[in-house]
Amino acid sequence: xxxxxxxxxxxxxxxxxxxxxxxxxxxxxxxxxxxxxxxxxxxxxxxxxxxxxxxxxxxxxxxxxxxxxxxxxxxxxxxxxxxxxxxxxxxxxxxxxxxxxxxxxxxxxxxxxxxxxxxxxxxxxxxxxxxxxxxxxxxxxxxxxxxxxxxxxxxxxxxxxxxxxxxxxxxxxxxxxxxxxxxxxxxxxxxxxxxxxxxxxxxxxxxxxxxxxxxxxxxxxxxxxxxxxxxxxxxxxxxxxxxxxxxxxxxxxxxxxxxxxxxxxxxxxxxxxxxxxxxxxxxxxxxxxxxxxx
Amino acid sequence: xxxxxxxxxxxxxxxxxxxxxxxxxxxxxxxxxxxxxxxxxxxxxxxxxxxxxxxxxxxxxxxxxxxxxxxxxxxxxxxxxxxxxxxxxxxxxxxxxxxxxxxxxxxxxxxxxxxxxxxxxxxxxxxxxxxxxxxxxxxxxxxxxxxxxxxxxxxxxxxxxxxxxxxxxxxxxxxxxxxxxxxxxxxxxxxxxxxxxxxxxxxxxxxxxxxxxxxxxxxxxxxxxxxxxxxxxxxxxxxxxxxxxxxxxxxxxxxxxxxxxxxxxxxxxxxxxxxxxxxxxxxxxxxxxxxxxxxxxxxxxxxxxxxxxxxxxxxxxxxxxxxxxxxxxxxxxxxxxxxxxxxxxxxxx
Numbered sequence: 001x002x003x004x005x006x007x008x009x010x011x012x013x014x015x016x017x018x019x020x021x022x023x024x025x026x027x028x029x030x031x032x033x034x035x036x037x038x039x040x041x042x043x044x045x046x047x048x049x050x051x052x053x054x055x056x057x058x059x060x061x062x063x064x065x066x067x068x069x070x071x072x073x074x075x076x077x078x079x080x081x082x083x084x085x086x087x088x089x090x091x092x093x094x095x096x097x098x099x100x101x102x103x104x105x106x107x108x109x110x111x112x113x114x115x116x117x118x119x120x121x122x123x124x125x126x127x128x129x130x131x132x133x134x135x136x137x138x139x140x141x142x143x144x145x146x147x148x149x150x151x152x153x154x155x156x157x158x159x160x161x162x163x164x165x166x167x168x169x170x171x172x173x174x175x176x177x178x179x180x181x182x183x184x185x186x187x188x189x190x191x192x193x194x195x196x197x198x199x200x201x202x203x204x205x206x207x208x209x210x211x212x213x214x215x216x217x218x219x220x221x222x223x224x225x226x227x228x229x230x231x232x233x234x235x236x237x238x239x240x241x242x243x244x245x246x247x248x249x250x251x252x253x254x255x256x257x258x259x260x261x262x263x264x265x266x267x268x269x270x271x272x273x274x275x276x277x278x279x280x281x282x283x284x285x286x287x288x289x290x291x292x293x294x
Numbered sequence: 295x296x297x298x299x300x301x302x303x304x305x306x307x308x309x310x311x312x313x314x315x316x317x318x319x320x321x322x323x324x325x326x327x328x329x330x331x332x333x334x335x336x337x338x339x340x341x342x343x344x345x346x347x348x349x350x351x352x353x354x355x356x357x358x359x360x361x362x363x364x365x366x367x368x369x370x371x372x373x374x375x376x377x378x379x380x381x382x383x384x385x386x387x388x389x390x391x392x393x394x395x396x397x398x399x400x401x402x403x404x405x406x407x408x409x410x411x412x413x414x415x416x417x418x419x420x421x422x423x424x425x426x427x428x429x430x431x432x433x434x435x436x437x438x439x440x441x442x443x444x445x446x447x448x449x450x451x452x453x454x455x456x457x458x459x460x461x462x463x464x465x466x467x468x469x470x471x472x473x474x475x476x477x478x479x480x481x482x483x484x485x486x487x488x489x490x491x492x493x494x495x496x497x498x499x500x501x502x503x504x505x506x507x508x509x510x511x512x513x514x515x516x517x518x519x520x521x522x523x524x525x526x527x528x529x530x531x532x533x534x535x536x537x538x539x540x541x542x543x544x545x546x547x548x549x550x551x552x553x554x555x556x557x558x559x560x561x562x563x564x565x566x567x568x569x570x571x572x573x574x575x576x577x578x579x580x581x582x583x584x585x586x587x588x589x590x591x592x593x594x595x596x597x598x599x600x601x602x603x604x605x606x607x608x609x610x611x612x613x614x615x616x617x618x619x620x621x622x623x624x625x626x627x628x629x630x631x632x633x634x635x636x637x638x639x640x641x642x643x
Contacts, residue, residue: 071642138517159502159518242456242503245642256360257634259367259389 043272050265054258062266072250072267076274079247082161082236083229086168090225093169094176095218099210101177102184113181120174128235131167132158135239159241167235175228176221183217184210223279230275247271321350322561322568324553326377328355329508330531334584335377339417339577347571349564359386366391366557373556374565380550381459381626383414388627393555393562400570406610409590411623414552415569416590418581421609421618422460424545425514425529426521428538436521437542439468443492445499450520452496453513456503458630458637460547463619464523465492467545477622486633490640503641514539526609527585546618548609550590575599582608 053059066072097116101109119127134140135157142154157163187210195205233248247267254263324340326332336353344351354373356362359382365372378386386392392413402410409416424442426435430450436442442452442464455461466476466489479485501519504510510524515537526546529539553569555562571577578589579599588608594600605611609618 069639071639074642136516136518156501237505241501242505242641253638255364256358257631257638259360259363 046265046268049261050269052260052262054260054262062260062262063270065263066266066270075245075247075250076270078245079230079271080274080278082164082168082232082244082246083226085165086172086229087222087226089165089169090172090176091218091222094173094180094221098177098180098184098217099214101181102187109181109185116174116177119170124171124234127170128167128238131163131170131239135163135166158239159243161240161244163239163241164236164244167239168229168232171235172225172229175224176218179220179224180214180217183220184214187213227275227279230271319348319350320561320564321352322375322564323352323354323373324375324377325354325356325361325373327507329506330511330528330585331507331525331587332377334527334581334587338581338584339572342580343568343571343574343577347568349568351568358382362386362554362556363389363391371558371560374559374561375553375555375569377417377551378414378554379459380411380414380416380552381621381623381630383552383554384411384623384627385630386554387411387413391557393557393559395555395569396566399566400573402573404575404591404593404596405573406590406592409550410552414554415573416550416552417572418578418587419548419550419590419608419610420587421526421543421546421548421614422464422523422621423526423529423541423543423547424464424521425510425524425539425541427514427517427519428540429517430520433540435540435542436545438544439464440470442521442523442545443468443496445496448521450499451501451518452499453502453504453510453519453522453524454493454500455510455523456505456641458634459626460549460621461493461523461637462486462489462633463547463621464545465489467619468492473619476619477625480625480629480633483632483636486629486636490636493640497640511537527587530586530607531584543609543614543617546609546614547621548615548618549621551587552590 050062051058051060053061097112101112104112132139136142136159137154137156139157141157142151145151146154157166191209191213192205195209196202200208231248232246233252236244236246237249251264251267254267255261257263322344326335332353332355340351340353356373356376359376359378362376362378363386364370383392394412395410395415397410400415402415405416406419409419424436424439426448427450428435431448436444436448441448454464462480463476466479466485467473469488469492471479480489502513502522504513504522504524507525507528510522511528511532513519513522514524514529515532515535517538526541529537529541533539553572555565555569559565573591575589575591575593575597576599578591579594581587582589582594582600582604586607586609588605588610589595589600595605600608606613609615
């Protein structure tokens, strides 16, 4: 008797679980449609186009060109170098700032947050040109430094990698700070107190308790910054002086040069694949799930 | 309530009035290069010509013939007329993205020889020159391309264009190739490579690869580089604005700019009539007051529409033209893609 009841219950439960499963699946349908329409289909189309040559038939010429020319390898190296450096610098500046903000009272933290968000909301183009004005040979920074006698010759801040990095870090910083700050805010302050009461020095408590707890936010921020950097166009084009050529700029110049989407698509496909591989390796090295569940 | 209704009526009436005026005034869309150049075109040519015809002309900037090709090939419809260099126009024509101009409507009978083609109605004559910062070199700047490439005699930072157009010629002129043989030498990949090798010798001194006329004018104005390749008119305007800049006609590479119509342009017929209007000498004379690009219509000089002092500043003035190389549009329609690829490779490596 009791066995049958149990069976009925189990069947009921299974049905409920299935229904719940469908409901959750139903909730993801709009997103799935969007991803398919806006990402899967265009990327597939791009992939297809990359195998179409100038004469409109199937060919590997777009990939061959990349293989033969030294320029492409250099461009990929530049793209990843700039992206990695920007990410590292953003972390070095953003982490302490986010930590500082997370320790402030809500009111002061919000005031600081405005400082982070205002540049975030300012046009990218405006900020990039502003850096050009500030950093050029006879720009504000060089003039002040020369007037103060700090330097005798102007320093080359722009039209090179330095300028590109300065501009990109400035633009990318909020993307790192926002997820990181949200994560740090959510860390229970009692954890640090517990560590202290167990005899940990403040720095020990930070390294063994706070830092691991903040890693999910940090990793999310790093990932966003890194991936966004890979596709950067305007800032390196203006602050790089034509010498810092990243993949996005080459994609645009390929369209201009060959007037075929294929030549540009092939570059996009390679960038996508290489990025995928890097992120895959990175996720193997640091397991995000593991960190999150700790 | 009554007030509310009345204002709704008013809005509706205004709406009607607006839609009726737009329906009657014919409209054209023209694109050009922005900056001092388009300012001169707008004040001197585009708007007065539109007014004379009683039409509305909307202006915008664009990125060159590649924009035209992309627009036509993707079936978009953004503009009816574009302002473009003769060589770029020729490459667009070769790809079949341009409308053939109707010279029974557009009168070019007074044009200087060679200053129009089937797909491009010449409007002004300009030159690529080597400009230098007079604060750095005084009056004795790089007066020839050999000087521009001589980093010992003229130490300092340089800028060149990030596209191949009119850059290879500078290298060969610096290398001592006579003017009449430049395009002969460039008529092979080895010749192009020779020019690129010459540019490679000064590559460490190239601080900026510029992408627009506004940019190279700004670079000279800000003293960001000591010398650059660029368009003579932009430097003259920058000079009038107080920039310390000078150039010598001996570095001139003369080329002409004109108007073209993208294939399938919505207002093709009106565009043709508008181009015909813009060919009139008085517009060209007015334009030349704002930027030193010479008229393609010989009537400007015949009718004395330009003062002698101003005429002497134009690239096409005989005293200036005699020093210069004339850009070969044929060479560009044949070699541009290959040369551009090799040039980009050189820039990137």
